[in-house]
Amino acid sequence: MTISKNSRLLLGIISLLALIGIIDTAYLTYQHLQLSPACIEGTSCLEVLRSEYATLFNLPISLFGLIFYVLVLGLSIRKTSPETRLSWLFYLSLIASVTSIGLIGIQGVIINAWCPFCLLSASLCGLLFLISIILKKQNNLTLWSLPKENIGQFSMEASITLVQVLLIFFAIKPMISPINAIEFTPVRPQHTQNYATAIGPVTYQLEDINEGLGLSHHEILSIQQQQREGWLDERVIEYHAKLNKVSVKDLIKVDINNKVYVSDQQVIDFYLTRVDKLPENWDKIKPRVQQFLKKKEFEHLKKSYVKDLKKKYNITYNIPKSPIISIAKNPYKNAEIGNPNAKVKVTIFSDFQCPACKKAHENLEKWIRAYPKQLHITFRNFPLGIHKQADHAAKASFCALDQNKFLEMAGFLYEEQNSLSPQLIRSQLNALSIDPKPFNQCITDSSTNFRLIEDIKEGNRIGISSTPSFIINGKLYRQMGIDEIMMLFFEYPGT
Numbered sequence: 001m002t003i004s005k006n007s008r009l010l011l012g013i014i015s016l017l018a019l020i021g022i023i024d025t026a027y028l029t030y031q032h033l034q035l036s037p038a039c040i041e042g043t044s045c046l047e048v049l050r051s052e053y054a055t056l057f058n059l060p061i062s063l064f065g066l067i068f069y070v071l072v073l074g075l076s077i078r079k080t081s082p083e084t085r086l087s088w089l090f091y092l093s094l095i096a097s098v099t100s101i102g103l104i105g106i107q108g109v110i111i112n113a114w115c116p117f118c119l120l121s122a123s124l125c126g127l128l129f130l131i132s133i134i135l136k137k138q139n140n141l142t143l144w145s146l147p148k149e150n151i152g153q154f155s156m157e158a159s160i161t162l163v164q165v166l167l168i169f170f171a172i173k174p175m176i177s178p179i180n181a182i183e184f185t186p187v188r189p190q191h192t193q194n195y196a197t198a199i200g201p202v203t204y205q206l207e208d209i210n211e212g213l214g215l216s217h218h219e220i221l222s223i224q225q226q227q228r229e230g231w232l233d234e235r236v237i238e239y240h241a242k243l244n245k246v247s248v249k250d251l252i253k254v255d256i257n258n259k260v261y262v263s264d265q266q267v268i269d270f271y272l273t274r275v276d277k278l279p280e281n282w283d284k285i286k287p288r289v290q291q292f293l294k295k296k297e298f299e300h301l302k303k304s305y306v307k308d309l310k311k312k313y314n315i316t317y318n319i320p321k322s323p324i325i326s327i328a329k330n331p332y333k334n335a336e337i338g339n340p341n342a343k344v345k346v347t348i349f350s351d352f353q354c355p356a357c358k359k360a361h362e363n364l365e366k367w368i369r370a371y372p373k374q375l376h377i378t379f380r381n382f383p384l385g386i387h388k389q390a391d392h393a394a395k396a397s398f399c400a401l402d403q404n405k406f407l408e409m410a411g412f413l414y415e416e417q418n419s420l421s422p423q424l425i426r427s428q429l430n431a432l433s434i435d436p437k438p439f440n441q442c443i444t445d446s447s448t449n450f451r452l453i454e455d456i457k458e459g460n461r462i463g464i465s466s467t468p469s470f471i472i473n474g475k476l477y478r479q480m481g482i483d484e485i486m487m488l489f490f491e492y493p494g495t
Contacts (some may be wrong), residue, residue, distance in 0.1 A: 021069035028062035324474030332451035338376035353387035399442035
């Protein structure tokens with residue numbers, strides 16, 4: 001039996017479609033390993049690639065699609081009996097089409113997100129299946145006939161193809177993804193790049209410098225505003241000194257320095273609230289604490305002094321303000337404590353395996369106890385790729401929140417942050433007064449994964465790249481400890 005001319009044309013089309021499928025699924029596999037925020041801007045690839053349905057046996061679903069297209073390409077060009085080739089093409093494309101329909105259904109009904117490259121692959125599978133039916137009809141073959149020749153040989157070749165693709169995958173995986181593919185890798189948003197310099201063959205943009213310094217776009221604008229205002233503050237003081245015919249040094253000494261006063265009780269109170277972080281030798285630490293508090297008091301008095309001078313001389317600054325960061329709420333709910341109408345609103349992006357986050361969490365609890373009416377805190381999850389158990393811990397915190405046990409779970413997770421296995425977390429549920437049955441249902445529910453994705457997406461959007469990061473009254477803080485930040489708002493307001 002020989003294949004007709006029209007059938008050879010259709011086999012050529014199958015070869016072309018298989019090549020497109022290979023490119024498509026290879027790209028999807030690459031995106032899965034990279035955990036890119038979106039395959040195409042405006043699409044929902046992120047939700048699809050990070051969903052629990054994106055892998056099978058810890059391998060990307062797209063990798064199995066790649067193997068399918070490689071087999072189809074081989075069948076379309078190999079020289080063997082037409083009945084065997086067409087039967088294999090029919091059954092392989094049938095299986096792929098049914099699988100694609102199921103996966104597209106999951107995207108639409110469960111994940112509620114669409115990946116255009118996945119839709120392309122599903123369309124290719126459907127076309128291949130239709131063409132395989134036409135080929136069987138053209139060559140007078142029974143539609144459901146099974147391949148009768150070279151079954152063992154084809155099975156061997158298919159197995160070899162499978163092994164080859166998997167070997168290539170595992171060989172290039174470390175080069176594409178240095179971390180485990182199921183971890184969440186926050187991606188820094190891109191801003192307009194401007195040329196900075198060229199050193200040898202390497203060209204550096206301003207954005208490269210910002211990334212090297214670990215500064216987000218919002219932080220750069222905030223620092224710029226503070227430095228500009230500080231520079232103008234110095235000019236105001238110089239102007240006042242000139243009118244009074246005194247030096248700036250003498251003016252500051254009389255009007256500011258001589259008014260700086262820190263009592264022994266203030267020093268003691270400061271030490272007692274931070275004794276866990278400061279050396280125990282009181283005699284050695286006391287002068288340093290006094291110096292620190294005097295510096296803060298000086299900055300506070302200087303700011304008030306300049307404010308009065310600006311009012312006296314009718315001076316206003318026409319400096320662009322750093323943009324206020326508006327944080328979108330997680331539609332699936334986050335943990336919040338404190339007064340929703342408080343004057344100080346804190347959102348913390350943290351990672352349960354981050355040591356600095358543990359300390360920040362403890363200190364935030366201390367501040368909310370001290371200022372329950374003036375402070376409101378929202379907790380957002382931002383697990384880093386270097387922490388392999390942080391994403392599961394984040395999901396556990398969501399499920400504990402559903403039972404009003406977020407703080408209890410968070411305290412446990414931070415305390416055991418070096419060994420947060422799912423088994424350990426489950427073993428402590430009763431001790432934390434958490435009902436295991438709804439907790440276990442929650443931890444495996446796809447919606448819990450979406451809750452985490454929402455936090456990560458929002459962190460990426462506003463420029464979070466490390467933890468802990470704080471958004472306080474619309475401004476991003478990362479380079480300061482939470483105690484130092486809170487002092488600005490409560491102990492030295494206006495500085």
